[in-house]
Amino acid sequence: xxxxxxxxxxxxxxxxxxxxxxxxxxxxxxxxxxxxxxxxxxxxxxxxxxxxxxxxxxxxxxxxxxxxxxxxxxxxxxxxxxxxxxxxxxxxxxxxxxxxxxxxxxxxxxxxxxxxxxxxxxxxxxxxxxxxxxxxxxxxxxxxxxxxxxxxxxxxxxxxxxxxxxxxxxxxxxxxxxxxxxxxxxxxxxxxxxxxxxxxxxxxxxxxxxxxxxxxxxxxxxxxxxxxxxxxxxxxxxxxxxxxxxxxxxxxxxxxxxxxxxxxxxxxxxxxxxxxxxxxxxxxxxxxxxxxxxxxxxxxxxxxxxxxxxxxxxxxxxxxxxxxxxxxxxxxxxxxxxxxxxxxxxxxxxxxxxxxxxxxxxxxxxxxxxxxxxxxxxxxxxxxxxxxxxxxxxxxxxxxxxxxxxxxxxxxxxxxxxxxxxxxxxxxxxxxxxxxxxxxxxxxxxxxxxxxxxxxxxxxxxxxxxxxxxxxx
Amino acid sequence: xxxxxxxxxxxxxxxxxxxxxxxxxxxxxxxxxxxxxxxxxxxxxxxxxxxxxxxxxxxxxxxxxxxxxxxxxxxxxxxxxxxxxxxxxxxxxxxxxxxxxxxxxxxxxxxxxxxxxxxxxxxxxxxxxxxxxxxxxxxxxxxxxxxxxxxxxxxxxxxxxxxxxxxxxxxxxxxxxxxxxxxxxxxxxxxxxxxxxxxxx
Ligand code: SF4
Numbered sequence: 323x324x325x326x327x328x329x330x331x332x333x334x335x336x337x338x339x340x341x342x343x344x345x346x347x348x349x350x351x352x353x354x355x356x357x358x359x360x361x362x363x364x365x366x367x368x369x370x371x372x373x374x375x376x377x378x379x380x381x382x383x384x385x386x387x388x389x390x391x392x393x394x395x396x397x398x399x400x401x402x403x404x405x406x407x408x409x410x411x412x413x414x415x416x417x418x419x420x421x422x423x424x425x426x427x428x429x430x431x432x433x434x435x436x437x438x439x440x441x442x443x444x445x446x447x448x449x450x451x452x453x454x455x456x457x458x459x460x461x462x463x464x465x466x467x468x469x470x471x472x473x474x475x476x477x478x479x480x481x482x483x484x485x486x487x488x489x490x491x492x493x494x495x496x497x498x499x500x501x502x503x504x505x506x507x508x509x510x511x512x513x514x515x516x517x518x519x520x521x522x523x524x525x526x527x528x529x530x531x532x533x534x535x536x537x538x539x540x541x542x543x544x545x546x547x548x549x550x551x552x553x554x555x556x557x558x559x560x561x562x563x564x565x566x567x568x569x570x571x572x573x574x575x576x577x578x579x580x581x582x583x584x585x586x587x588x589x590x591x592x593x594x595x596x597x598x599x600x601x602x603x604x605x606x607x608x609x610x611x612x613x614x615x616x617x618x619x620x621x622x623x624x625x626x627x628x629x630x631x632x633x634x635x636x637x638x639x640x641x642x643x644x645x646x647x648x649x650x651x652x653x654x655x656x657x658x659x660x661x662x663x664x665x666x667x668x669x670x671x672x673x674x675x676x677x678x679x680x681x682x683x684x685x686x687x688x689x690x691x692x693x694x695x696x697x698x699x700x701x702x703x704x705x706x707x708x709x710x711x712x713x714x715x716x717x718x719x720x721x722x723x724x725x726x727x728x729x730x731x732x733x734x735x736x737x738x739x740x741x742x743x744x745x746x747x748x749x750x751x752x753x754x755x756x757x758x759x760x761x762x763x764x765x766x767x768x769x770x771x772x773x774x775x776x777x778x779x780x781x782x783x784x785x786x787x788x789x790x791x792x793x794x795x
Numbered sequence: 796x797x798x799x800x801x802x803x804x805x806x807x808x809x810x811x812x813x814x815x816x817x818x819x820x821x822x823x824x825x826x827x828x829x830x831x832x833x834x835x836x837x838x839x840x841x842x843x844x845x846x847x848x849x850x851x852x853x854x855x856x857x858x859x860x861x862x863x864x865x866x867x868x869x870x871x872x873x874x875x876x877x878x879x880x881x882x883x884x885x886x887x888x889x890x891x892x893x894x895x896x897x898x899x900x901x902x903x904x905x906x907x908x909x910x911x912x913x914x915x916x917x918x919x920x921x922x923x924x925x926x927x928x929x930x931x932x933x934x935x936x937x938x939x940x941x942x943x944x945x946x947x948x949x950x951x952x953x954x955x956x957x958x959x960x961x962x963x964x965x966x967x968x969x970x971x972x973x974x975x976x977x978x979x980x981x982x983x984x985x986x987x988x989x990x991x992x993x994x995x996x
Contacts, residue, residue: 339978339981339982340978340981344959344960345960346958348981350985350986350989352996359825359826359878360877360879362829363828363830366828366829371972373972387825407826407827408826410828411826411828414828456877457877458875458876458877458901460877472901473877473904474877474878474882474905475830475879476879476905476971477904477905477908480971480972483972484975484982485982485986486975488975490958522871522874523813523870523871523874523897526897526898526900556871556899556900558900558901583995584995586993586994586995590993622813622815643870644812646810646811646812647811647812647813650811740822742822742823742825742826749845759815759817759875761815761817761875762815762840763817763818763840767840767845768845
């Protein structure tokens with residue numbers, strides 16, 4: 323009998339190209355996503371060395387970080403990008419894709435969107451694949467049982483040139499989430515609860531497999547939200563074994579296997595699970611019923627607290643380094659220990675990003691927004707994750723609900739998740755955000771970010787403070 | 796890539812945990828399409844006021860650390876994004892070696908692609924080196940990659956671990972891609988087999 327293996331080990335073994343003694347193993351990369359920020363230097367490197375792209379057909383390029391999300395600028399295409407450097411990056415991506423023969427979804431293509439939303443939507447992301455992108459949130463694609471992780475620009479160049487990567491094998495961690503979450507609690511809260519428990523470095527060196535009843539019960543969108551945040555827990559990748567939901571999601575998508583290929587692929591995909599008795603180097607078990615709606619109060623995604631709670635006191639932190647970090651965070655966030663989180667007033671709300679910019683997220687927001695109004699002092703924007711998400715939302719009439727409630731309904735892109743485009747916080751502006759990072763300056767210099775789920779963001783928009791969404795359902 | 800063999804230089808202390816890539820290089824500097832010239836943007840939002848004035852208290856603004864080539868910092872250094880702009884900015888400022896209790900995975904790997912040596916050490920040794928680094932221009936530390944040794948200003952020796960392959964890459968300044976292409980036949984073989992086993996790909 324063969325050794326019991328984890329899902330990660332199976333995918334790793336399947337992709338091993340060589341493992342010469344004394345060298346780092348070389349693994350094969352099935353799919354490569356490319357965006358405008360982390361790729362220009364990689365293409366330039368290829369040109370300087372006179373190298374070509376080994377498999378342009380396994381690569382897909384899409385601009386997302388720098389694209390404007392307001393209608394007027396968007397209508398102007400690339401010319402509508404007012405910042406000359408942003409414009410140059412988007413132009414450079416288009417030119418590099420054309421030069422090296424890579425498919426490119428331009429800004430005015432309905433399929434354009436955030437790279438991690440586009441991949442699954444196009445059926446580019448499939449179980450058992452290795453998928454990389456010069457972007458840490460590539461972990462999103464692990465929701466399909468693909469080994470997907472972010473890489474640096476030198477590695478982007480390496481993959482373009484060789485379709486492989488050289489890397490050490492990671493350790494295995496399993497996070498089991500049992501039980502059923504209560505009302506108002508979703509995938510985002512589960513993700514924040516896990517990071518709150520293991521810390522932002524807890525997953526360093528590991529690939530996390532998510533298992534358990536609460537994970538199986540999640541939709542594909544919810545699984546993507548969860549895997550997306552794996553990197554915030556330090557893990558390079560998150561994985562969920564594929565099941566019928568996964569197969570249903572993929573079937574019929576433009577790049578999904580067709581005809582006989584579908585049956586063959588399906589037979590393989592069904593072998594993708596961790597064997598009974600497979601060894602995990604670390605195990606975490608959580609009960610979903612114990613997770614309340616969560617918010618972050620600091621400048622690290624591990625700084626989580628129940629929305630019903632208070633800002634914690636750094637004095638209770640025994641480790642001096644962490645205590646200093648928490649003091650610094652409170653200072654930056656303009657909060658004091660002991661303050662009730664539900665009394666923290668917000669100026670802005672951002673709903674979108676590769677964490678929560680999918681159709682299901684927008685439906686959840688609409689369920690709270692319907693028939694209500696955004697608080698007068700709040701500027702609340704909703705940014706669909708892709709052109710197709712936007713189209714779907716409009717077909718369902720969600721845009722009308724948002725606009726009626728006073729939300730700003732925008733064009734697809736990364737938007738205020740990282741403020742490389744025109745959407746950003748002003749210094750000391752406070753934002754409830756469905757994105758994934760609350761680092762200092764992440765949403766704009768001096769901006770204060772509270773990470774929350776889509777329904778919690780909607781509730782904050784309506785009440786004008788951080789709010790327990792359960793008061794509104 | 797410039798080989799890394801030995802380095803004797805001033806070490807700068809940055810006693811913070813979770814130094815993230817947004818701190819190392821804020822996103823407004825990611826709009827470049829080049830690798831060079833990012834040193835000036837390193838730690839921009841910690842180093843300068845919003846109107847662009849140097850904050851004198853920030854370690855890299857102190858004259859003693861202007862020529863620092865070694866950075867000593869807290870746990871989980873380099874967490875956050877995959878942006879290689881972070882090691883590019885460190886390198887362009889002059890840093891060739893980062894010493895911390897632990898590193899985020901992607902950042903750690905990115906260092907080796909740029910001739911930067913990341914060294915992970917237990918907290919008590921970090922505390923000692925942090926003390927050394929606090930001595931300003933006298934905080935001269937020597938790093939010998941071949942011997943895997945760090946020598947502090949008082950002559951104390953600390954040894955460190957490193958993957959032997961990555962060590963060779965740094966010592967020789969090898970180009971990764973060239974190295975992998977040397978094994979082109981293995982990639983061809985893999986692709987031929989995969990084509991039969993997984994034709995839908
Ligand atoms: S939405 Fe945010 S986290 Fe996702 S790819 Fe864009 S910038 Fe990165």
